[in-house]
Amino acid sequence: xxxxxxxxxxxVARTAGVSPATVSRAIxxxxxxxxxxxxxxRAAAQSxxxxxxxxxxxxxxxxxxxxxxxxxxxxxxxxxxFLQSMQLALTRESYQLLVASHEMxxxxxxxxxxxxxxxxxxxxxxxxxDRPRATVDLLTASGVPTVLTWCGSPNxxxxxxxxxxxxxxxxxxxxxxxxxRIGVVSGRLSFNDRQRARLAGARAAARKAGLDIxxxxxxxxxxxxxxxxxxxxxxxxxxxxxxAIIGTIDLIAIGCLQEAQARGLAVPSALSVVGxxxxxxxxxxxxxxxxxxxxxxxIGQTAAAMVIALIGGGGGASNVHLPIELxxxxxxxxxxxxx
Amino acid sequence: xxxxxxxxxxxVARTAGVSPATVSRAIxxxxxxxxxxxxxxRAAAQSxxxxxxxxxxxxxxxxxxxxxxxxxxxxxxxxxxFLQSMQLALTRESYQLLVASHEMxxxxxxxxxxxxxxxxxxxxxxxxxDRPRATVDLLTASGVPTVLTWCGSPNxxxxxxxxxxxxxxxxxxxxxxxxxRIGVVSGRLSFNDRQRARLAGARAAARKAGLDIxxxxxxxxxxxxxxxxxxxxxxxxxxxxxxAIIGTIDLIAIGCLQEAQARGLAVPSALSVVGxxxxxxxxxxxxxxxxxxxxxxxIGQTAAAMVIALIGGGGGASNVHLPIELxxxxxxxxxxxxx
DNA sequence: TTGTAGGCGTTATCAG
DNA sequence: CTGATAACGCCTACAA
Numbered sequence: 001x002x003x004x005x006x007x008x009x010x011x012v013a014r015t016a017g018v019s020p021a022t023v024s025r026a027i028x029x030x031x032x033x034x035x036x037x038x039x040x041x042r043a044a045a046q047s048x049x050x051x052x053x054x055x056x057x058x059x060x061x062x063x064x065x066x067x068x069x070x071x072x073x074x075x076x077x078x079x080x081x082f083l084q085s086m087q088l089a090l091t092r093e094s095y096q097l098l099v100a101s102h103e104m105x106x107x108x109x110x111x112x113x114x115x116x117x118x119x120x121x122x123x124x125x126x127x128x129x130d131r132p133r134a135t136v137d138l139l140t141a142s143g144v145p146t147v148l149t150w151c152g153s154p155n156x157x158x159x160x161x162x163x164x165x166x167x168x169x170x171x172x173x174x175x176x177x178x179x180x181r182i183g184v185v186s187g188r189l190s191f192n193d194r195q196r197a198r199l200a201g202a203r204a205a206a207r208k209a210g211l212d213i214x215x216x217x218x219x220x221x222x223x224x225x226x227x228x229x230x231x232x233x234x235x236x237x238x239x240x241x242x243x244a245i246i247g248t249i250d251l252i253a254i255g256c257l258q259e260a261q262a263r264g265l266a267v268p269s270a271l272s273v274v275g276x277x278x279x280x281x282x283x284x285x286x287x288x289x290x291x292x293x294x295x296x297x298x299i300g301q302t303a304a305a306m307v308i309a310l311i312g313g314g315g316g317a318s319n320v321h322l323p324i325e326l327x328x329x330x331x332x333x334x335x336x337x338x339x
Numbered sequence: 340x341x342x343x344x345x346x347x348x349x350x351v352a353r354t355a356g357v358s359p360a361t362v363s364r365a366i367x368x369x370x371x372x373x374x375x376x377x378x379x380x381r382a383a384a385q386s387x388x389x390x391x392x393x394x395x396x397x398x399x400x401x402x403x404x405x406x407x408x409x410x411x412x413x414x415x416x417x418x419x420x421f422l423q424s425m426q427l428a429l430t431r432e433s434y435q436l437l438v439a440s441h442e443m444x445x446x447x448x449x450x451x452x453x454x455x456x457x458x459x460x461x462x463x464x465x466x467x468x469d470r471p472r473a474t475v476d477l478l479t480a481s482g483v484p485t486v487l488t489w490c491g492s493p494n495x496x497x498x499x500x501x502x503x504x505x506x507x508x509x510x511x512x513x514x515x516x517x518x519x520r521i522g523v524v525s526g527r528l529s530f531n532d533r534q535r536a537r538l539a540g541a542r543a544a545a546r547k548a549g550l551d552i553x554x555x556x557x558x559x560x561x562x563x564x565x566x567x568x569x570x571x572x573x574x575x576x577x578x579x580x581x582x583a584i585i586g587t588i589d590l591i592a593i594g595c596l597q598e599a600q601a602r603g604l605a606v607p608s609a610l611s612v613v614g615x616x617x618x619x620x621x622x623x624x625x626x627x628x629x630x631x632x633x634x635x636x637x638i639g640q641t642a643a644a645m646v647i648a649l650i651g652g653g654g655g656a657s658n659v660h661l662p663i664e665l666x667x668x669x670x671x672x673x674x675x676x677x678x
Numbered sequence: 679t680t681g682t683a684g685g686c687g688t689t690a691t692c693a694g
Numbered sequence: 695c696t697g698a699t700a701a702c703g704c705c706t707a708c709a710a
Contacts, residue, residue, distance in 0.1 A: 020704080024704065053459060053703055055394045056394075059685095074426065080418075084412065084414045098437060100435075261625055358698075359688080363689060376696085391688080392686090398686090
């Protein structure tokens with residue numbers, strides 16, 4: 001039980017009968033050390049319970065083996081899965097993930113980035129491309145490899161999906177089913193380019209079909225089930241209520257679906273509902289949710305791989321674009337006859 | 340645009356016309372520096388865009404201002420919220436949260452703890468008290484303040500809820516409604532003391548009522564909606580199918596509820612369902628889920644406060660026990676007449 | 679293949 | 695209140 005003073009490199013060196021430098025190499029570049037020495041060092045380290053001090057390592061080497069990620073919120077299926085997939089990919093390469101969240105505040109995001117930079121993150125992963133100049137300057141001035149996700153922005157590497165197309169696909173599907181009065185329940189639009197793009201995409205599809213999604217058919221809500229329910233409630237109280245609703249994230253769409261059912265409106269016969277994201281739950285609820293699949297885990301994996309590549313000295317601002325696709329399930333059907 | 344070499348303390352000192360020591364103090368102990376000097380230093384730091392190097396700081400001061408948390412998985416409403424509440428509480432005290440997950444593998448947890456320790460975490464927060472000796476030894480040998488959550492374990496500080504009582508409350512509620520055939524869909528029991536306790540509690544309640552929950556009325560499943568659905572399906576195929584089901588986490592309970600509905604079994608008239616956790620969704624689904632409320636966020640907050648206190652030199656292994664309560668909603672009703 | 683020595687950016691102790 | 699000056703634990707040329 002080695003209590004008190006922590007075992008350090010020098011201790012291992014001493015009990016292994018070699019120099020500190022050799023121990024250091026044995027740990028980070030085993031191929032430069034003879035089999036025999038390596039074994040001795042490892043045995044010593046093992047028996048002493050030696051753990052390298054990451055801070056000292058970072059200070060001496062200039063690399064912290066840490067990647068910082070800041071997401072809008074931790075409390076979300078999407079970002080939880082996103083973080084999980086990055087974590088997995090990074091761990092494989094012996095990087096550690098430092099997470100922070102900004103809870104929808106641009107200033108908090110800036111602060112988070114500052115903290116991550118101070119902590120010596122070797123790379124940074126952010127969500128979206130919509131942020132104050134201050135944050136961008138911080139990042140570019142630091143020179144730390146940065147990858148944006150979902151939506152990109154000039155001068156930064158990014159792993160993106162076409163959010164506008166997502167909205168487009170959702171609306172197009174409904175239009176194809178004969179719906180002409182389409183409502184949208186979205187999240188807050190400010191400081192959220194993903195939401196803006198999805199809404200814009202839906203509108204573009206409607207316009208292309210000679211229709212319109214007026215402002216009063218759009219309800220801006222929290223990105224929660226409750227938000228979905230209240231958004232749906234609002235739209236259903238309109239004089240000419242929509243026959244179909246797009247929830248710009250699945251959680252909202254599911255809220256819509258439940259609100260409709262709670263009001264005795266059958267889904268999909270009386271009201272169609274489409275989501276965007278394709279979270280697990282969507283396949284399991286009744287009726288199962290038609291939605292646009294966004295490859296959340298792949299975004300995470302890819303972003304992780306990309307920062308690592310950038311750190312390794314890879315080229316400048318690259319961009320990987322991931323495909324999305326409509327998943328038709330049971331929450332959508334042909335428009336009901338007019339009442 | 341200060342690119343390239345990072346601005347360091349010495350640079351700030353130079354442009355402020357003071358010694359490095361003063362700059363250091365101005366940052367960490369402003370009260371020991373004269374107003375005037377403080378202002379000059381701050382101005383210099385500001386204009387140079389100085390960010391203290393956390394690694395150097397940690398090395399010199401012996402504290403990393405970092406708390407490590409390892410949860411079973413990131414991909415869970417519960418742990419996402421748990422992390423979020425800790426993050427918030429820790430940020431307030433200018434600590435950073437380092438997260439890791441073990442995906443239900445004891446060995447992975449050990450590895451995660453080792454990493455966190457290597458990274459110099461000033462404190463560690465874990466879930467549950469059931470883990471291999473190796474992990475425990477690592478922790479005690481390091482002397483790093485550790486807090487367990489949900490379930491505790493001797494020799495460690497903890498923030499707990501009574502998981503056994505949770506199962507007890509759920510079963511008692513059903514028994515009170517006249518149910519005599521109660522099924523349980525739980526998560527995997529190994530390396531998960533929370534699940535074991537919840538199941539044990541349900542059984543104890545049944546026993547107290549002179550009943551029994553035999554093994555064939557218990558289905559061990561994944562902690563997911565899909566797990567709930569398949570567990571429910573299994574129980575409903577029994578010769579004498581249960582009239583009520585306890586899902587040991589809400590997600591599973593919701594899966595049960597949906598599976599029942601999908602099979603045309605009305606909830607609660609034909610089947611009652613109870614969960615444990617009280618996640619957001621539970622209040623919004625139809626019918627809303629009767630469940631046992633577990634104060635997830637408070638567990639997080641409290642655990643955060645507790646590690647900080649321990650780091651500050653607080654007493655040894657303390658324990659805070661948080662109350663839980665049954666929340667009766669619409670998914671439970673009196674036992675239907677026997678078929 | 680292994681050892682020597684200097685330095686990474688801060689903090690903290692001690693004088694002044 | 696401020697300024698030198700050691701550590702802090704490890705990495706990494708450079709030398710042997």
